Amino acid sequence: MIAALTARQVVRRLGGPAVVDRVDLSVRPGQVTALIGPNGAGKSVLLDCLSGIARPDGGQVLLGDRDITRAPCHRRSRLGLARTFQQVAVFPDLTVAQNVLVGAEQHGATGPAAQRQVAGLLRLLGLAGLAEYPAGGLPLGVLRLVELARALVGGPRVLLVDEVSVGLDAGQVAWVAQVLAAVAREGAGVLLVEHDLALVGRLAAYAYVLDTGRVLVHGPIDQVLADPRVRSLW
Template identity: 55%
Template sequence: MNRVGPRTARLTARGVVRRYGGIAAVAGVDLSAPPGRITALIGPNGAGKSTLFDCLAGTVRPDAGRVLLGGRDVTRLAAHTRVRLGLARTFQQIAVFPTLSVADNVRIGAEQRHRGRHQGRGRDVRAEDADTARALALLGLQRLAAQPAGDQPTGVLRLVELARALAGRPRVLLLDEPAAGLDTVQTGRLASVLRGLADRGMALLLVEHDVDLVAELADTVYAMADGQVVACGPTAAVLADARVARAWGGAAPEVGDT
């Protein structure tokens, strides 16, 4: 049974619209990522997944609709404010500081959290150290902690970015193609970590093209095409839906026994 504690929160989109030059990249999307569950967002390239993610994270403001975090309307709040309220994200394009060490990249997440909690009262360095060490250990990065991030392969940098997000102890985590560039061992560790986070009450929303990983991890799937949700529900049912097959331009993805 998933344990939902006081630091959990639900992320909700209600009628979110985002237009570019008169074209609706996101056309009235409703979505809910509840605590203690892994929710996946799938669809072909150009479906509007990344734009919706940006609206949820606060890097793009929707033209209509609302975004709620733990019941609070955050539609007009900046991305850094949402971070301090417990929302963290990773990016499709890896965003790390190559000249900093792996540990210092991860520490940035801890610093953001504590800066928001202790404004005007100085830094809590010991707490930042503890959160950094915890995130490094969770992703198996301790032995690389002192090495420059720029020397690491893509798979490791994916884990560094995730560790940085987790160092801020988020309540809701948005993951944009988290398995891209990971090898089999790293993907297995990622799956284990994400499931563990959900079991401890975190709300996770991921965009992922690896259908096998979605089938293994996700409790609920939203499938998008042309800026709209064309199917949503339990993972196996959505992946077998004919509308999803049409959106992908072929047969429905095969779902194993996971």
């Protein structure tokens, strides 16, 4: 089976030593893969390289069997790669519905079809009652759901999720977990960056642990979470 997303020996430097150091990683279709590690391990920088926000200083990124190492963000989006961010990135002057519509348009959907997709996702994530509210005045937890809806509206082949649980209450976390599990069941590859290890253990089938920019260990989720090297990081 061809991986949905592959990183091969990816390196990223920020003016000094490598923040991401020769990372190999594979995200399978139909599965949630976790990327965990302590603060400063390089997880979000790696996501930047995978999503096109940053260009790797070395290595290769593949979407399916297509080399996207140098492809811009909008090209990756059209090819089926979507992402949420650790620092929420929404358009504060647009309404909730308009923010999600931006995601639909990035994937080529317009008109009534796009409107239906947006409305369906707002209902799915409990945001229908906030559809016409400006995003700028809403709490962090709601904005994370808005960003997730925008990422999902195009039906991505690969979804990169960065710290989605931050700002959510327990009920919202449980619901988002169900949504991400459903996305994977429908065939997408999901790469989940998350500090909530209970959520990781519930969702992920496989995990990579990043420490000081390098993969410390990887394998089936139960084995990884039980590894003494991993437990010592928290």
